[in-house]
Amino acid sequence: MSALLLGPYRTLRLRRAPQWVEVRLSRPEARNAMSFEMVGELRALFAALDSPAGRAEVQAVVLRGDGGHFCSGGDVKDMRAALSAPLPSGRAEGRAERVRADALASANRGFGELLTAARACPQALIAALEGAVMGGGFGLACVADFAVARDDVTLALPEASLGLTPAQIAPFVAQRLGLPAARRLALTGLRLDAAAALRLGLVEEVCDSEEALAAALTRLLGAVSRCAPEARAHTKRLLARAVALGAEAGGDLDALLDDAALEFAAAARGGEGAQGMLAFIHKQPPPWQAAWGEGPRY
Amino acid sequence: MSALLLGPYRTLRLRRAPQWVEVRLSRPEARNAMSFEMVGELRALFAALDSPAGRAEVQAVVLRGDGGHFCSGGDVKDMRAALSAPLPSGRAEGRAERVRADALASANRGFGELLTAARACPQALIAALEGAVMGGGFGLACVADFAVARDDVTLALPEASLGLTPAQIAPFVAQRLGLPAARRLALTGLRLDAAAALRLGLVEEVCDSEEALAAALTRLLGAVSRCAPEARAHTKRLLARAVALGAEAGGDLDALLDDAALEFAAAARGGEGAQGMLAFIHKQPPPWQAAWGEGPRY
Amino acid sequence: MSALLLGPYRTLRLRRAPQWVEVRLSRPEARNAMSFEMVGELRALFAALDSPAGRAEVQAVVLRGDGGHFCSGGDVKDMRAALSAPLPSGRAEGRAERVRADALASANRGFGELLTAARACPQALIAALEGAVMGGGFGLACVADFAVARDDVTLALPEASLGLTPAQIAPFVAQRLGLPAARRLALTGLRLDAAAALRLGLVEEVCDSEEALAAALTRLLGAVSRCAPEARAHTKRLLARAVALGAEAGGDLDALLDDAALEFAAAARGGEGAQGMLAFIHKQPPPWQAAWGEGPRY
Numbered sequence: 001m002s003a004l005l006l007g008p009y010r011t012l013r014l015r016r017a018p019q020w021v022e023v024r025l026s027r028p029e030a031r032n033a034m035s036f037e038m039v040g041e042l043r044a045l046f047a048a049l050d051s052p053a054g055r056a057e058v059q060a061v062v063l064r065g066d067g068g069h070f071c072s073g074g075d076v077k078d079m080r081a082a083l084s085a086p087l088p089s090g091r092a093e094g095r096a097e098r099v100r101a102d103a104l105a106s107a108n109r110g111f112g113e114l115l116t117a118a119r120a121c122p123q124a125l126i127a128a129l130e131g132a133v134m135g136g137g138f139g140l141a142c143v144a145d146f147a148v149a150r151d152d153v154t155l156a157l158p159e160a161s162l163g164l165t166p167a168q169i170a171p172f173v174a175q176r177l178g179l180p181a182a183r184r185l186a187l188t189g190l191r192l193d194a195a196a197a198l199r200l201g202l203v204e205e206v207c208d209s210e211e212a213l214a215a216a217l218t219r220l221l222g223a224v225s226r227c228a229p230e231a232r233a234h235t236k237r238l239l240a241r242a243v244a245l246g247a248e249a250g251g252d253l254d255a256l257l258d259d260a261a262l263e264f265a266a267a268a269r270g271g272e273g274a275q276g277m278l279a280f281i282h283k284q285p286p287p288w289q290a291a292w293g294e295g296p297r298y
Numbered sequence: 299m300s301a302l303l304l305g306p307y308r309t310l311r312l313r314r315a316p317q318w319v320e321v322r323l324s325r326p327e328a329r330n331a332m333s334f335e336m337v338g339e340l341r342a343l344f345a346a347l348d349s350p351a352g353r354a355e356v357q358a359v360v361l362r363g364d365g366g367h368f369c370s371g372g373d374v375k376d377m378r379a380a381l382s383a384p385l386p387s388g389r390a391e392g393r394a395e396r397v398r399a400d401a402l403a404s405a406n407r408g409f410g411e412l413l414t415a416a417r418a419c420p421q422a423l424i425a426a427l428e429g430a431v432m433g434g435g436f437g438l439a440c441v442a443d444f445a446v447a448r449d450d451v452t453l454a455l456p457e458a459s460l461g462l463t464p465a466q467i468a469p470f471v472a473q474r475l476g477l478p479a480a481r482r483l484a485l486t487g488l489r490l491d492a493a494a495a496l497r498l499g500l501v502e503e504v505c506d507s508e509e510a511l512a513a514a515l516t517r518l519l520g521a522v523s524r525c526a527p528e529a530r531a532h533t534k535r536l537l538a539r540a541v542a543l544g545a546e547a548g549g550d551l552d553a554l555l556d557d558a559a560l561e562f563a564a565a566a567r568g569g570e571g572a573q574g575m576l577a578f579i580h581k582q583p584p585p586w587q588a589a590w591g592e593g594p595r596y
Numbered sequence: 597m598s599a600l601l602l603g604p605y606r607t608l609r610l611r612r613a614p615q616w617v618e619v620r621l622s623r624p625e626a627r628n629a630m631s632f633e634m635v636g637e638l639r640a641l642f643a644a645l646d647s648p649a650g651r652a653e654v655q656a657v658v659l660r661g662d663g664g665h666f667c668s669g670g671d672v673k674d675m676r677a678a679l680s681a682p683l684p685s686g687r688a689e690g691r692a693e694r695v696r697a698d699a700l701a702s703a704n705r706g707f708g709e710l711l712t713a714a715r716a717c718p719q720a721l722i723a724a725l726e727g728a729v730m731g732g733g734f735g736l737a738c739v740a741d742f743a744v745a746r747d748d749v750t751l752a753l754p755e756a757s758l759g760l761t762p763a764q765i766a767p768f769v770a771q772r773l774g775l776p777a778a779r780r781l782a783l784t785g786l787r788l789d790a791a792a793a794l795r796l797g798l799v800e801e802v803c804d805s806e807e808a809l810a811a812a813l814t815r816l817l818g819a820v821s822r823c824a825p826e827a828r829a830h831t832k833r834l835l836a837r838a839v840a841l842g843a844e845a846g847g848d849l850d851a852l853l854d855d856a857a858l859e860f861a862a863a864a865r866g867g868e869g870a871q872g873m874l875a876f877i878h879k880q881p882p883p884w885q886a887a888w889g890e891g892p893r894y
Contacts, residue, residue: 161524161525163573164565165558174541183533187422187525187534220784223784239766253767263761271759272760277758286759400858407853410853462860462869477835479797485831488819
C-alpha cells in the first residue's frame with residue numbers, strides 16, 4: 001500500500017479492509033469543520049487513491065465523520081487567519097495568478113480542487129452522512145457516487161446567510177441536484193432533514209441505527225465488489241464526459257461513442273471483459289470479485 | 299424607488315412592501331393572457347429590477363395573477379393582429395434581422411427575452427400559481443426561483459395541439475424539469491394538476507386555501523430575508539454559469555472556480571461577508587436582515 | 597407506405613394501424629437479445645421512419661418485445677463471433693477509422709447509432725416495457741419519449757459485472773436519468789423493479805395486466821393524435837438543441853430562440869398553426885386529429 005495513502009494524517013482517521021478503506025474526517029471538537037490542513041490531507045489522499053498503487057489496492061472508499069457529525073463546513077478560525085494575512089503588493093495578471101497571490105482566495109480554491117479530485121476518483125466513493133452536513137460537507141456529499149444517511153442528518157448551504165457564496169461548492173451541487181434545487185437551497189440556507197434529502201434524491205437510504213447503516217454499507221460494498229475495477233473507472237469517465245457535452249448529437253457525441261467502442265472492444269478482447277465473460281460461462285465469480293475474499297462486511 | 303418600477307402599468311398591478319414587491323398579472327377578463335403590452339410592461343419591470351435602484355430596494359418579487367388565474371398563455375387577439383400585419387418586402391439577412399422584420403416572429407421572440415430577463419433577475423423570484431398556468435404562464439413558472447401553488451392549479455403546454463411550437467418556452471421548461479418531462483408535456487399537451495406538479499418538482503408546496511398560500515409565501519420571504527443581497531445575486535449567476543458549462547472538469551470549470559474564489563475573498567474582506575461574520579460572532583442579525591424590520595409578512 | 601418500413605424483417609414483427617405502428621423485437625428464444633442483425637433492421641426501420649413517407653404515414657411508434665420480455669441486452673453469440681474475427685493488419689488513423697476497421701468495435705458502435713437515430717425520430721416513440729430490460733434494452737427505454745411498464749419488469753445495466761462498459765448506452769442513460777442515477781446503476785449493476793423505475797421517473801405508469809397496459813397505450817396514442825405532426829417534430833428538435841447548449845444565456849440561446857420565433861411565425865402563417873387556430877375557432881378537430889379517424893385504440 002502506498003505510503004501516502006497510509007498517512008499519517010492529523011485530521012483524518014483511516015481504517016483499511018481488503019479492497020476498500022474507510023476515511024473518517026476527524027476533528028470532532030469542531031464537528032469536523034474543514035480546516036485548511038484537512039483540505040490538504042484529503043487532497044493528498046485522493047491523489048494517492050488515483051495512483052497506480054491506489055487503483056490496484058482500493059476499490060471503494062467510505063467517507064464519514066467522527067463524533068456523530070459528517071462535516072460542519074469551512075473552519076472559521078482558519079478563514080479569519082487567512083483574512084488577516086497581508087494582501088499581495090504587486091498586481092497579479094490573470095485570474096489563476098490572482099487566486100494564488102491571495103491567501104484567502106487560494107485556500108477557498110483548494111476546496112474546489114478537492115471536490116474536483118473526489119468526483120473523479122477511480123474508486124466507488126460512498127458517503128455515510130449523519131449530524132451536520134453543511135457547506136463544504138454538503139459539497140463532499142454531492143460528489144460521492146453513493147450517499148446513505150442516519151436519520152439525524154441535517155444538510156444546508158448556509159453561506160448566503162453569512163454574506164458569502166458557496167463559491168467552490170455550487171457547481172457540484174447543481175450537477176448533483178439540478179439547477180432548481182441547488183438554487184433554492186443556496187438562496188435560502190434552508191435545512192434539509194433526512195426525509196427531505198431522500199425525496200430530493202441526495203441520499204439513497206435513510207438508516208435509523210448504526211446497525212442499519214452498517215448493513216446498507218455492506219450491501220453497497222457488495223454491489224461494488226461484483227463490478228470490474230477498470231470497467232468502473234472507465235464508466236465514471238465516460239459518464240462525466242457525456243454529461244459535460246450535454247449529450248448533443250453530432251461531432252462530440254460521435255467522438256465519445258467512437259472512443260467508447262474502441263475501449264469496449266479492447267476490454268472484450270484481452271482485458272477484464274474477456275475474464276468476465278469466461279467466468280460467466282463457467283458460472284464462477286470473476287477474478288475481481290474473488291479478490292474480495294468472503295465479500296465485504298462493514 | 300425608481301419611477302419605472304413604480305409604473306404606471308396598464309396590465310400589471312404592483313403592491314410594495316419593505317424590501318419586496320408583489321406583481322400581479324392583471325387582465326382578469328382574459329385569464330391574464332399575455333398580450334404584447336403585458337410582455338412589454340413585464341420586460342420594463344424586470345429591467346428596472348436589475349437597475350441599481352431596483353437591486354437596492356427590492357430583494358424579492360412575488361409574481362401571481364389577478365382573478366384566480368396565473369396566466370392562460372399568449373393572447374390570441376394580439377397574435378391574429380400580428381398575423382395580418384404586412385410581411386417585410388425586402389429580404390432580411392441573418393436570423394436576428396429576419397426576426398425583427400416580421401411582426402409575429404418579433405412578438406414571439408420578445409417573450410423569450412422576457413423569460414431570459416426574469417431568470418436572470420437579481421431578486422428572489424417567487425411564483426404563486428393558481429387556476430390556469432398555460433403556455434407562456436408555464437414558462438414564467440419555470441424561470442422562478444421558487445413556486446408554490448393553490449390546489450386548483452392546472453398546468454399545460456397546449457401549443458402542439460394548436461399546430462404551434464412552445465418556441466420561446468421550451469428551453470426554459472427543459473432546464474427546469476429536465477428533457478424527458480419537458481418532452482412529454484410538450485408532445486402531448488397533457489394537463490398537470492397540483493399533485494402532479496408537486497411530484498414533478500415544479501412546485502414546492504401545494505396550499506389548500508388563500509391563508510395557507512399566504513403562510514407559505516411568508517415563510518419563503520423570511521428565508522430570503524436572512525440571506526445577503528449581493529451573495530444571492532452572485533450565487534444565482536454562479537449557478538447559471540455552472541449549469542451552462544455542463545460542470546465539465548477542465549479549463550472552463552477551473553476558470554469559474556477561480557472567479558468564484560476571488561469573489562469569495564472580496565466578500566469576506568470588505569463586503570457582506572465581513573458584516574455577516576461579525577454579526578454571527580456578536581449573535582446579532584446581519585444588516586441585510588435588519589433592513590426587513592419585523593420580518594416579511596405576506 | 598414505404599417498402600423499407602414494411603419490411604420484411606427477420607428479427608422484428610410489425611403491426612400497422614392508421615397513423616401508428618407497433619414494432620416488436622422478436623427473438624423470443626433469446627429474450628429478444630439484440631443481435632447484430634436486429635440492430636441493422638432497427639436502424640433501417642428508423643431511417644424509413646425519418647423519410648418523407650415515414651413522416652407522412654406514421655405519427656407514433658410503440659416499441660415492445662415478443663414473449664414477455666422487452667430486450668435482454670446484447671447477443672453474446674454475435675459478440676463472440678466478432679471477437680474471433682481477425683484484427684485489422686494495417687494501422688488505422690483516426691478514431692472513426694479505427695472503429696470501422698475492428699469488427700467488434702464497429703458492431704458496438706452501430707448500437708450507439710441506433711440509439712442516436714431512435715432519440716431523433718420525428719414520431720412519438722413509446723416504449724412498453726416488461727420482463728427483462730437489460731443493457732441495450734435499457735438504452736432503448738431511455739431514448740423513448742414515453743415509457744410504460746408491466747409490473748414484472750426488471751431493468752439493469754449489468755455490463756460492469758462482466759468486465760465491460762455500457763459503452764454506447766451510458767450517454768443516453770445519463771441524459772434520461774441524470775448523472776447521479778446513471779452512475780449508481782452503471783457502477784453496481786443493481787436491478788430496478790417496476791416501483792423503483794417509477795420512483796426514478798424512468799417509466800410513467802406501471803400496469804398490472806395486459807389490459808391495463810393496453811389502456812395506458814391507448815391514452816398515450818390519444819394524446820399524440822391531438823398534436824400536430826410537424827409541431828411535434830419541431831418541438832423534439834428544439835428541446836434537443838436546448839439541452840445540448842446547456843440553456844446558457846447569450847449567443848447560442850439567442851440564436852436558438854431566433855430560429856424558434858421564425859419557425860413559430862411560419863407555422864402560424866401558413867402551416868399547421870393556421871389550420872389549428874382555425875379549427876379551434878370553429879370548435880372542430882384539426883385535420884391531423886381527423887386523420888386518426890375514430891381515434892387510436894391499442
